[in-house]
Amino acid sequence: MRKHIFNAGPCKLPMTALENTAKAILDLNGIGQSIMEVSHRGKDFEAVLDETIVLMKDLLKIPEGYHVMFMGAGASMQFAMIPMNFLRTKAYYLNTGTWGTNALKEGKLYGEDKAIEIASSKDKDFTYIPKNYAKPTDGDYFHITTNNTIRGSEIHEDYTCAIPLIADMSSDFMSRPVDVSKYAMIYGGAQKNVGPSGVAFVILRDDMLQRVADRPIPTMLKYETHIKNNSMYNTPPCVNIYTMREVLKWLKEFGGLDEMYKYNKAKADKLYKAIDDSKMFRGTVVKEDRSLMNIVFVMEEPYKELEEGFVKFCSERNIVGIKGHRSVGGFRASTYNACTLDDVDALVKAMAEYETKNA
Numbered sequence: 326m327r328k329h330i331f332n333a334g335p336c337k338l339p340m341t342a343l344e345n346t347a348k349a350i351l352d353l354n355g356i357g358q359s360i361m362e363v364s365h366r367g368k369d370f371e372a373v374l375d376e377t378i379v380l381m382k383d384l385l386k387i388p389e390g391y392h393v394m395f396m397g398a399g400a401s402m403q404f405a406m407i408p409m410n411f412l413r414t415k416a417y418y419l420n421t422g423t424w425g426t427n428a429l430k431e432g433k434l435y436g437e438d439k440a441i442e443i444a445s446s447k448d449k450d451f452t453y454i455p456k457n458y459a460k461p462t463d464g465d466y467f468h469i470t471t472n473n474t475i476r477g478s479e480i481h482e483d484y485t486c487a488i489p490l491i492a493d494m495s496s497d498f499m500s501r502p503v504d505v506s507k508y509a510m511i512y513g514g515a516q517k518n519v520g521p522s523g524v525a526f527v528i529l530r531d532d533m534l535q536r537v538a539d540r541p542i543p544t545m546l547k548y549e550t551h552i553k554n555n556s557m558y559n560t561p562p563c564v565n566i567y568t569m570r571e572v573l574k575w576l577k578e579f580g581g582l583d584e585m586y587k588y589n590k591a592k593a594d595k596l597y598k599a600i601d602d603s604k605m606f607r608g609t610v611v612k613e614d615r616s617l618m619n620i621v622f623v624m625e626e627p628y629k630e631l632e633e634g635f636v637k638f639c640s641e642r643n644i645v646g647i648k649g650h651r652s653v654g655g656f657r658a659s660t661y662n663a664c665t666l667d668d669v670d671a672l673v674k675a676m677a678e679y680e681t682k683n684a
């Protein structure tokens with residue numbers, strides 16, 4: 326029996342994507358070879374790669390002048406590649422959590438004064454998105470994390486910025502419509518809304534190639550290499566890209582990003598309402614900045630010691646993945662695209678039952 330999966334990433338994927346990948350692993354398009362066995366340079370895989378890019382461009386309405394790339398090593402590799410390629414004089418970082426902190430750390434390798442933390446919500450355990458600061462007007466780029474997977478906060482608007490805006494969208498990519506034209510670069514690890522772990526997506530505006538820093542950059546770490554070779558300078562993660570294509574096909578069938586956003590909002594609203602209506606559970610993030618993807622909550626005193634019991638109570642009801650990140654504690658329910666209202670209903674029901682039993 327399939328469980329109610331609330332894992333933070335890797336996470337729940339649409340069943341059709343899993344089934345179609347399973348089939349392709351055994352026999353791709355009836356050619357008597359697995360997706361794992363064909364050459365990445367052959368026509369069968371090339372068609373998969375091309376269609377994945379077309380679907381991404383179509384769903385996100387990516388304007389002309391942007392390159393779509395796939396590479397290994399996750400979003401964390403991008404933290405390093407961004408300053409390596411684009412940090413010339415100085416860059417700004419908005420620090421809204423662990424991942425923003427990690428990205429900033431890589432920038433600071435080029436000089437403590439070159440990667441500047443423009444604002445941070447660390448003072449309140451990253452439970453809000455800073456707003457009282459002036460957006461940068463000079464510098465090489467402004468780096469933001471649109472959704473903070475661990476703390477459960479999200480930037481709900483597309484910022485307007487005078488300098489190139491670079492966004493880590495690992496955990497809210499394809500969960501809502503985005504005005505891509507506002508961004509110089511969008512990137513993330515695929516393992517939340519678009520596929521399994523092991524592949525990162527990068528959407529890069531062409532003019533950024535004119536802004537590359539004058540320093541030796543290893544071939545594999547240059548964006549130019551991946552653009553020139555259509556993500557095939559080296560052997561790409563073929564199976565992961567195949568699954569990504571299947572996830573994007575599912576998303577298109579679902580009705581695209583407008584419909585996906587409505588569904589995601591409905592799921593999150595339902596869960597946040599259950600949290601707010603309860604006397605046992607409490608949301609940790611300020612309401613206006615609450616993530617639609619990662620819903621973080623804890624138990625109020627005097628119920629704190631009942632937290633562990635709730636994880637077990639859920640697991641007995643086939644609800645998995647709700648234990649909070651080790652750095653935060655409490656609970657985190659990740660309601661990515663493939664998570665259903667039925668999954669959320671099961672969790673809401675378990676919360677109510679647990680409260681009735683123990684409060």
Ligand SMILES: Cc1ncc(COP(=O)(O)O)c(C=O)c1O
Nearest residue numbers: 399400401424474493495496514
């Ligand atoms: C927002 C965000 N950025 C970056 C990362 C790191 O991604 P990866 O593990 O693909 O390097 C994660 C992982 O969960 C994330 O949630």
